[in-house]
Amino acid sequence: MTMKAVVFHGAFDVKVEDRPKPTIKDDTDALVKVELAGLCGSELHMFRGHQKTKTGHIMGHEFVGVVDSVGPKVTKYKPGDRVVSVFATVCQTCWFCQRGLGNRCANSLAFGTQQLDGGQAEYVRVPFAEGTLQHVPPNLDERLLVMMCDIFPTGYYGAMRAIEFIGKPLLPQAVQNGSGHEKRAATFEPQALKDTVFVVLGCGPVGICAVLTALSKGVGTVYVVDAVDERLAEAEAVGGKPLKLGRDDIQEIVMKATDGRGADAVVEVVGNKPALKSAIDLVRVCGIISSIGFHQSELPFTAFEAYQKNVTLNFGRAPISTLFPEALECLRENKEKVAAFISHEIPLAQAPHGYDIFEKYQARKVVFKV
């Protein structure tokens, strides 16, 4: 039996082809009949040829569909269940998965790579199905669920790491259980989120999701920094305060808004050196930099600067499956705003066109109907 699938043939070259319908290989697999598949910005690294890879695999790491069949060890899902997938598999048994750190699952395979065919196809084999899939909640537009495979929880994580830190800038005991002869520590209250200033560096889809999360949770002021007018307009539409690179004196504006201290938190979503440099320049002493950008270069600040700033830094990617329930709740609260992201919904057969307009920034978010 064959199926239609979007196959990678090299830079700027994807084709919709007939491929064998995948089958259950391992006891923990599920086979999913795809209904909607997203095209994600991170696929452009491969599509544009920047991320060198062999050809021949099926693209796509965002998909929503119906369980077709399951391996003998899958009991949580049964044929007919509607599901959404995480962008990479989550084995649930390794040391990291057992601690909720599925973002660094020791057995993880990313969909849409040489290691594992992706979801831009009629069917997709899902290894470690119980960890990798999530049940589709009722009463929620399926197109929105495509955002739950990667983008929304990633932005959510970036914002929430910072929000948590604002609530507990020192050590929780110091506030909650301060003991000893004076209990002085008990007299300090965490900074109220409404009085807190965030800067989100980069306002593509993940950045916007970070902005939505921050505002939903009550952060008082969220500045967004980008070089692209359209993105800044989108960020402003959801409540961010736009600052344009090359036009605005970002440092001065943020300092002025914080009595010269700097931002309480900087969420860095860009993944390059200038963004991290801005982050350290903009963050206040004893603040936090939550970096979810994928970095490939050096750190643009010294250990001396980090010491003097008394800064806390978090790097790396989100444990999507762990955060799925709470991120989904936040998505629900913002569903109209998130729905506005999805600019193009086109048939899978027209996938090459979808890649083309997405790559040329003529589409905000492309979803393929399968």
Next chain:
Amino acid sequence: MTMKAVVFHGAFDVKVEDRPKPTIKDDTDALVKVELAGLCGSELHMFRGHQKTKTGHIMGHEFVGVVDSVGPKVTKYKPGDRVVSVFATVCQTCWFCQRGLGNRCANSLAFGTQQLDGGQAEYVRVPFAEGTLQHVPPNLDERLLVMMCDIFPTGYYGAMRAIEFIGKPLLPQAVQNGSGHEKRAATFEPQALKDTVFVVLGCGPVGICAVLTALSKGVGTVYVVDAVDERLAEAEAVGGKPLKLGRDDIQEIVMKATDGRGADAVVEVVGNKPALKSAIDLVRVCGIISSIGFHQSELPFTAFEAYQKNVTLNFGRAPISTLFPEALECLRENKEKVAAFISHEIPLAQAPHGYDIFEKYQARKVVFKV
């Protein structure tokens, strides 16, 4: 009226001299009659001439004594109260102090510098007395309280930042209030401290205090890394597992003890580039580096490494006054072990000799009786 004081005259040159007894200058001052004053490792930067400074000030930022007189705005302390001081003043009114971040008090002055005469003297003027002083608890050897001015709370902070993180590796909500349609997040438990492996890089006094804190709180295994045999022996005596630089294959030993993952937390107390490089090499994916060393150079790892490690980093110094009560409680639990630090208790008149033996590593901790 004059008093005896240890005055800085330049590299390797301190003298005990007659100085005018200080007086209350500001409404928030207290004058303290010093009983015990510590000599701290960080004073060696100045004593050895590495930290360039003018001469003529009174040395010392660790002191315990009795309140002699107070300014009109000081109500918390009265003459006769026994007190211990934090190493730098804490104004209690600036934005940072109001949030418990006295480590970065906007009006802070460090004792024993050109800005503020120190406590190696018969009397010392203490600005912002209500924030800077702490009442001396009963039933505790005063010599131990000298450790509370700086060293013990700093080591405590280094260890506690990491311990807190182990208990909440993601976001507290994910564990405590996971909501949404699956509440999957509620199924994860934090790593038990008894199964946790820490590495403390540097085992001078602050490092030993970090080791004591970690073991007191239940961390299962604490490796300590240093180049000096005597220090490693001290660390071993309090329960650390010594690893000697240049002798042991530290990377291999830590990896072997953690099934190849790396240490859950690295507490870095050295403050140089090789130590931070070891920290990133030794920490596991999704682990934490708690750096309390005073760094003056670049960061010896890339943003790519930080991303791939999904690491959390904290830099900077401890908010001593905020943590004082809980750190003191931890000190009490370890009082015999901490008391063993204090190798020399000598009269203030012999201070130059104290500096001499301390600088030559012939003394572990020197306390001056005033």
